[in-house]
Structures are given as structure tokens and as C-alpha cells.
Amino acid sequence: MIEFGVNAWFLIPLFIIAALLTWISYRHTEPKLRDVYQWLLPVLRGLALVLLLTLLFEPVFQQDINHTVPPLQAVLIDESQSMPRHHLPDVLPEINGGETRFFGFGGGTRPIEDLSTATDTAPRTDIATALNDLKRSLRDQNLRSVLLISDGQYNTGNNPIYVAGDYGIPIHTLAIGDTLNRPDLLIAQVATNEIGFVGQEIPVDVTLLLQGYPNETITTRLYLQDSLITSETLTISEGESNTSLSLTAHQEGLFQYTVMTSQLPEEALTENNYANFTVRILRRQQTIALIAAAPHPDVITIRNILTRDEHREVDSYVQMQSGRFYEGPLPPSLNQYDALILVGFPGREADNASIEAVAKSAESGTPILFLLTRQTDLETLRTQLGNVLPATPWDGNAIYDEATIEITPTGLRDPLLSLTNVSWERLPPLIVMTGRWSVTPDSRILGHAKFRGISTQQPLLVIRNRVSHRSAAILGSGTWRWQKLGNRPSLSPQIWTQLAENLIQWLTTPDDQRTVRVEPMQTAFDGSEPILFSGQVYDESLNPVSDAIVTIDVKASDGTTYPYTMTNLGSGRFSLRIDTLPEDAYSFTAQASRMNASLGVDTGTFTVGSINIEYLTTSSNPTLLRQIAHQSGGLFFTDSTLHTLADHLASDSSFTPIIRTQILEQDLIRTLWILAVVVLLLGLEWILRKRNGLA
Numbered sequence: 110m111i112e113f114g115v116n117a118w119f120l121i122p123l124f125i126i127a128a129l130l131t132w133i134s135y136r137h138t139e140p141k142l143r144d145v146y147q148w149l150l151p152v153l154r155g156l157a158l159v160l161l162l163t164l165l166f167e168p169v170f171q172q173d174i175n176h177t178v179p180p181l182q183a184v185l186i187d188e189s190q191s192m193p194r195h196h197l198p199d200v201l202p203e204i205n206g207g208e209t210r211f212f213g214f215g216g217g218t219r220p221i222e223d224l225s226t227a228t229d230t231a232p233r234t235d236i237a238t239a240l241n242d243l244k245r246s247l248r249d250q251n252l253r254s255v256l257l258i259s260d261g262q263y264n265t266g267n268n269p270i271y272v273a274g275d276y277g278i279p280i281h282t283l284a285i286g287d288t289l290n291r292p293d294l295l296i297a298q299v300a301t302n303e304i305g306f307v308g309q310e311i312p313v314d315v316t317l318l319l320q321g322y323p324n325e326t327i328t329t330r331l332y333l334q335d336s337l338i339t340s341e342t343l344t345i346s347e348g349e350s351n352t353s354l355s356l357t358a359h360q361e362g363l364f365q366y367t368v369m370t371s372q373l374p375e376e377a378l379t380e381n382n383y384a385n386f387t388v389r390i391l392r393r394q395q396t397i398a399l400i401a402a403a404p405h406p407d408v409i410t411i412r413n414i415l416t417r418d419e420h421r422e423v424d425s426y427v428q429m430q431s432g433r434f435y436e437g438p439l440p441p442s443l444n445q446y447d448a449l450i451l452v453g454f455p456g457r458e459a460d461n462a463s464i465e466a467v468a469k470s471a472e473s474g475t476p477i478l479f480l481l482t483r484q485t486d487l488e489t490l491r492t493q494l495g496n497v498l499p500a501t502p503w504d505g506n507a508i509y510d511e512a513t514i515e516i517t518p519t520g521l522r523d524p525l526l527s528l529t530n531v532s533w534e535r536l537p538p539l540i541v542m543t544g545r546w547s548v549t550p551d552s553r554i555l556g557h558a559k560f561r562g563i564s565t566q567q568p569l570l571v572i573r574n575r576v577s578h579r580s581a582a583i584l585g586s587g588t589w590r591w592q593k594l595g596n597r598p599s600l601s602p603q604i605w606t607q608l609a610e611n612l613i614q615w616l617t618t619p620d621d622q623r624t625v626r627v628e629p630m631q632t633a634f635d636g637s638e639p640i641l642f643s644g645q646v647y648d649e650s651l652n653p654v655s656d657a658i659v660t661i662d663v664k665a666s667d668g669t670t671y672p673y674t675m676t677n678l679g680s681g682r683f684s685l686r687i688d689t690l691p692e693d694a695y696s697f698t699a700q701a702s703r704m705n706a707s708l709g710v711d712t713g714t715f716t717v718g719s720i721n722i723e724y725l726t727t728s729s730n731p732t733l734l735r736q737i738a739h740q741s742g743g744l745f746f747t748d749s750t751l752h753t754l755a756d757h758l759a760s761d762s763s764f765t766p767i768i769r770t771q772i773l774e775q776d777l778i779r780t781l782w783i784l785a786v787v788v789l790l791l792g793l794e795w796i797l798r799k800r801n802g803l804a
Contacts, residue, residue, distance in 0.1 A: 111777075115166045127158040140802050150797055157790040160783065170775040180207045180253040180764045183243055186227045187259035187285070188213040189234040190380075196285045197224055197258070198748065202755035207253075207764065214239035216265060216638075218246070232636060234259070235266035236737075240276065253764045254279055256754070257737065260286040261730030270736050279743035279761070283751060286729035291377035292321030296384045297349065299368055304389050306420065307361055311388065313354040315368055319347050322373060331356060332367045334666060334694075358390040363632055363714035365694040385692070385718035387633040394420050395617065398446040400439070400467065401427045402456025402484040410589040411450065411480070414609045432460040439463045443470035447617050453482030453586070455489045464493050471497035476579040476616035481542065482586040483509060499552035499573035499582050503545045511538040512558040512585065514569050520555030525572070525615055528607045536604065539585030541569065546584060551575055558585070572615070579616050624648065625709035627661065627675075627683070627699035633716045640690055640717065644675055644683035646701045646708055653681025654701075657708055661685060663697045675699075690717045 135142070135151045142150065182204060186197075201209065201224070213221045215231020218239045236259065243255065257280055263269060273280055298316040305311040315329055323346070330340040331354045341352050356366065369383040376382075397415060401408045404427055415423045424446075426434040443449060443466050455464050471477050471494070479498055487502045495501040516533050520526050541558050546568050548554060556570035572581040591605035627644040634640050646657040659675040671690070675683035694716045701708040731745070738745040744757060758764045777783055 112169045112171055113166045117166060120162060120166060123162050124159060127162060128155060131155045131158065138803060142801060142803075146797060146801055150794055150801075153790050153794040153797070157787050157794070160787045160790070164778045164783070164787075168777045170777055172773045172775075173770050174773060175768055175770050177766045178251040178769050179766050180758075181247065181250050182207055182209050182254040182256060182758065182764075183247060183252060184209060184211045184224075184256045184258065185218075185239055185243055186211065186213050186221070186224065187234060187236075187257075188215045188228050189231045189260075189262075190229055191234070191262055192229050192260055192285060196748075197227065198283075198751060200224070201256070202752055204755055204758055206766070207758065210247075212239075212243055214242075218242040233265040234263045236263040236269035237267040237272045238265075240269060240272050240280070244276065244278070251767050252278060254281065254758060254761070255741075255743070256281045256283060257734070258283045258285060259734065260284070261733040263733070270733070270740055273737045273740040276741045278741065279763070280737055280741035281743040281746060281754065281757075282734035282738045283746045283748075284729055284731040284734050292373070292375060293377040293381070294319050294322070294325070294327065294370060294373050295378070295381035296368060296370055299384050299386050301386060301388065303387070304391060305358060307358055307390060307392050307394070308420075310355050310357050313356060313366075313368070313386075315352050315354060315370075317345060317350045317352065317370060319345055319350065321377075322347060325371075325373060327352075327371045329354065329368065329370045332369065333364060338366075356388075358388070361390050361392045363387065363389050363694060363716060365633075365716040365718055385716075387694075387716045387718065389632060394422065395447050396422045396424070396445065397448050397450060397613070398443055399423055399425045399450045399452065400454045400463075401425070401451075402453035402459065402482060402486075403428060404435075405452060405482055405484070405586070406589040407480055407482065407586055408452045410592050410605065411452065411609060414592075414606050415450075415613070417606075428454070428456055428458050428463075431458050432462065439466060441466055443467065444473055444475060446470070446475060448476045448478065448613060450478045450480070452480045453484040455486050455493065456484040457486050459486065459489060464489065468493055468497065471578070471580070474578050477581070478612055478616060479580070479582040480586065480588065481582070481584045483507075483540065487542075487544075497578065497580060499571040499580050500546045500548045500568050500584065502542070503547060506544060508543045509540050510543050510560060512541040512560045512565075512567075512569065513538045514556040515559040515564055516556050517554055519553050520570065523553070523555055525611045526555060526608070528604065528611075531604055537587070537590035539569070539583075539587045539590075541567070541585040543567075549573055572612075581612050581616060623709065623711060625659075625699060625701040625711045627659065627697075627711045628713060629697075629715040632714070633718065634690075636692060636717055640687040640715070642675065642683075642685040642687075644685070644699065644701075644711075646681050646683065648708070654703060654708060655679055655681055657681070657683075657701045657703045659683045659699060659701045661697055661699045663687070663690070663695050665691070665693045665695055667693075692717055 131151050131154050184201065211221045211223050213219050213227050214235070216233040216235055221227055236257070240255070244252070255278060259282070261284060295318050296315060297318040300314040302311050313331060317327065317329070319325060324344055326342065326344045328340055328342040329352050331338045338356050339354050341354060343352060358364065365385055365387050367383055367385050372379050372382055399408065399412055399415070408427060412423060412425060415421055425436055426439050427436065429435050441462070449467060449470060451467070454467070477497060487507055491501045514533055514536060516526060548568055548571060552571050552573040554568045554571050558565055558567040558569040569584050571584070573579065588605050592603070624647045627642060630641040630643065642661065644659055646654045646659060648654055661673045661675060663671040663673065673685055673687065675685045678684055694714070696714045697712065699711045735745045746754060
């Protein structure tokens, strides 16, 4: 059958025109053609023109080819660690008139050669995903039956019963393994905090499951790598029991711990007698310098608030006279502090060395919280610290009055003021300077001063977040009153405590200004999944660098280093996939470079741990397999009934071949032999014309 790209009816008049032109051209020739040449030459030209005209209409030759596709049975074999290999059948019943293909699954699905090539290494069982993957990969085949061979213990993904109900193809199931629980002791669960702090005791609660044994004396141990941290021995009875351990970390970092319990005689499994978990240890100790212009109730109040946290160290410096403080001299450098709190400082007695130490520390990035008092020297504040504060006075003249705080719309939206049970309008007034303040453009005014019920635009609570530096200012004194709240403390309990803690936390939270940022997708990988990294590279102006090269050195605890190069995704983005790494706690160093010049370095940590989720249950689950078979219209088999599978498929009306029609198309304009025929016809005509003396 021939189809044309253009309406073929136009060919008829074109053929007639071609025939007329050919007849006219050979009607009268000089010399006159004789004998066979009188009709041979016109025929050659006419055939050539017909072929050329036909090819111009884009003819396509179509041919329908039918072929028989036999029915396909897919055998889906559970390759998880809980599957007993010795229970697998040696061979499956021979299926007449059908085809059989084998697939293994655990967390994913893969084709295998036969039953003997199935493994038992997958750390997870996802039956639902395996069934969906199988149907998707064989959608173009004549899939008519699935045989699922499993112990029925799935621990990942959706419930396979729901998938079976809408599968549309019979899923036959073969139960493997023992249906009875064998004697075993296992760690069912480990519960602890994912984040802890240096010096903090972290509880570790372990749930043990004993089955098939009478009372047993068990020792549970907690390890960091090969070092024993603690242990506990107790006698437990059959069923669930709980034991409590604890750990105390002495340095910050990401650490992988192991809980191990005793091994009993004739246990079904020993792989479930240990479990790993990961804890990130942070340094919580915080050092703050509290510098005051003179003794003041606000100094005592904020110091009491700060020292309530046992992990915070506060050094107070209250100025007595020029160059002297009650607690001793101010250090020449304040860069060792996490934050500076200035209560009225600089005052009239402030010396140049102290002011310079505060200014240099702030300019190097140390965050500042400033509280105004009557002792503040406004002129010195404006000239010496004006570039590190969110607001500065216009001049050194000061008149003070009482004012309450009025939260601005910006403040209402700011998380700093997301406090519980706060009635801002009922707070006692502060002593506020009535002069004008200059607020920097990158600052946010969270509260205005309200004098005797009259709203003003004068800032009272201001914060600023500038690159590598944060600062905040409360432009009024008397915050100690907010702590007491006069006769109505229940209206806003501990308002100043909450606000001060929020301000300190916000000030000491660093901004991420790294030019090279490489991070694992998660801090702990379970050993069954690839280790994935994402990365970003920027220049000093934080513009993406598209042509950088990023290398990562992954270092194990024993010093073994694994070098990798990240894949460039464009626009300064990079990625890395590491399929497997041994179980361990790792650190990594990422180095970005461009034209052999370093762009920056980033570091981090992660852990890879083994999982024993497959060993939490030692028996099979034939009930689930029966339900899968029933929901899909299949049959449930055991070793003793598997031989009937072939007979069932032979009697199944749906397990039949199908006829598929394949349409073959050939574009004739691209067919070389047709073009060769046209050239041959025209060439032969030309040769014969010459032999007959025609031009």
C-alpha cells in the first residue's frame, strides 16, 4: 500500500501533461526515427517523468506485518536479607506456550537470569514499588501473570495489598520461610536525641525483644567506635523490655554510636543484636561581655537573665572611673566573645582604649546589643560607635522623658517579638531621650516610642543585619521594670527574659556567607542508599561561578581518604553521588578552584551505618501474600502446591498469545534504487538519441 504526502489526484493531470509533452517532442524529429526507436525513446522519457512526478508527491510504502507474542510470566523474587535462600525452589514448573522472565527486588527492581542468580543482600523490602516497577518496565510486553516469591515481610513503601487491588494482572504468590517465630533476642528500637551539647548527658533508651526463651540475663553495651562508653545488665522475660543507657560527649562533631546486646545460644539471627545511631554534638558554651557605663538596675537584671543558662559565661565590666572597672581591666581585645552587651556604654568616664577595643571588636563582626541610659555619652556614641549601631543620635544634647513601646507593623511580623501572652501596651514606661535618632537604611524598627499616649516615629527598638555583623539597640532604660511589671506580672510573664533571650539568639546566629557550600543531602545514611552531595560555588560578590572545578576528599575515621570530583550542573551548582561507602563516621573537605586558583573550601561530616530492619522479624507473613493474591485475582502457593501453577496457567483464558500488527513504512523518495532507475531511463534515452543523430 502506498500513501502520498500530497493529494495524489493531482498526479493524473500531471501524467497527462507529461505524456502530451513527450508525444509532442517526438512527433517530428530530424532525422526521422524509424523502427523500434519511434516508440522506445518516448516510452523511456515518459517513464522517467512519471517516476519523478510521483516522487515529488512524497510517496510512502506501507506494509502490515503480523506476529504472535506469547504470554509472559514475570517471576519477582525477594532479594532482601530476611529471605532464607535455602527455601527457594530449585526450578519452577515448565510453562507451555509462554515465556518466563526473572526479576529480583529489595529497595529497587532488577532483571536477573534465573532463581540461582537471586541474592539476599538488599537491606530493605519494598513489594509495592517492585510490583509497580515491573508493570511499568513490561508495559509493551504481553505480561499476563506475575509470580511473587517472598517471605511477605515488607518494611518500606506502601501497603502492597492496595497495589494488588488495581493491578489488572493476576499476582500469584509463593510463601518462603518459617511461619513460626524462632528463638531470638533483638534490639527493636533505640530512642535518643539527634542533637546534643558538649558536656550534656544524653539518655539512650533501648527496647529489647526476647522471643522463644525463658528469663535471660542480658548485658547491653554502648560503644563509640571500639570504645565502650557504658553498659547495663538486667534479667528480662519473654516479650518487650526496656533498658536505659546514657552518653556524655566531650567534643563537638557528628558521631556514630553502636548499641550491642548479648548473644544467646541457638539464636535465629545475631545480626539484629546491634543497632547504630547518630548524634550531632554542638558547642553550647557561649561567652558574653557585659560592659556598663555605671552601676544601674538594668545591668543587674540582664546579667541575671543571661546567667540563668548554665552553658553561658558572662564577664561583667562596670566602669568605675576612666580606664578602671569594678571587676578589673577591660581586655585589650574583645574578639573572643560571642556578643557584646553595652548598658549605657560609652559613658562620660569611658577612656579611649576601652572605646577603641569595643569598636574594633564590633567592626570585626562581634554582634552588639546596646541599651541606652542617662549615663551614655551621646556625642562619643555617635562619633566612635555610630558605624556599628543601627541608630545614632543627631547631636549630644539630651532631654529624657518616660515613654511606652508601640510595636510597629514590621515588629508584629518579626519572629523576635513572637512572645507568649504579651500585652505590650501594659508594659511599664522606659526612660527615653526625646531628641532625634538617625536610623541606618539597612535597619528595621520594631518599636516606636509613645509619649503620654501620643504615637511618634522615634525609634525605641531597632535591629540591623549587615553582612557579617548584627546589632540591636533598645533606646531607653528601665528594662528592669519589664521584668517586675509592677502590680500586674501575670499580664506579660517574664517579657524581658523572653525578649532578651531572643535578641541574644538572633545576634549570635551567624549568616552563611560561604563562597563554597557543599553539603550531604542528610547527615546520616543507612547503608542501603547512595550518599548524595549538593554544592554551590560563588565569587566574592556572591555571583555563581559556572566554570569551577569542585573536588571532595572523604576521610574515614581510620584516615582512609576517598577522592571524588563533583559534577558541574551549571550556574554554579554541583552534585555528587557515591554509591557505597563502608560503615563509619566520615569527614569531608571540598575544594573549589578555577584556572588553578582556589575559590574556597568547605568542610563537614556525615555517617554511614548498617541497618538491621530486615532482621527485626524472623518469620514469614503468609497472610499478606494470600491477601495480595486474592486482591489481584491470583493464587497463593506453597512448596507443596507450586507444581500446579503450570496447569492453572494453561487453563487461564487470559494467559494467551496476542497478535500484534507492525506497520513498516518506507519513504520512496529516499529509496536509492528508484532514483537509480530514473537516472538509468534518462541516460538510456540520451544514448539512443545520440545514436539516432538527435541533439
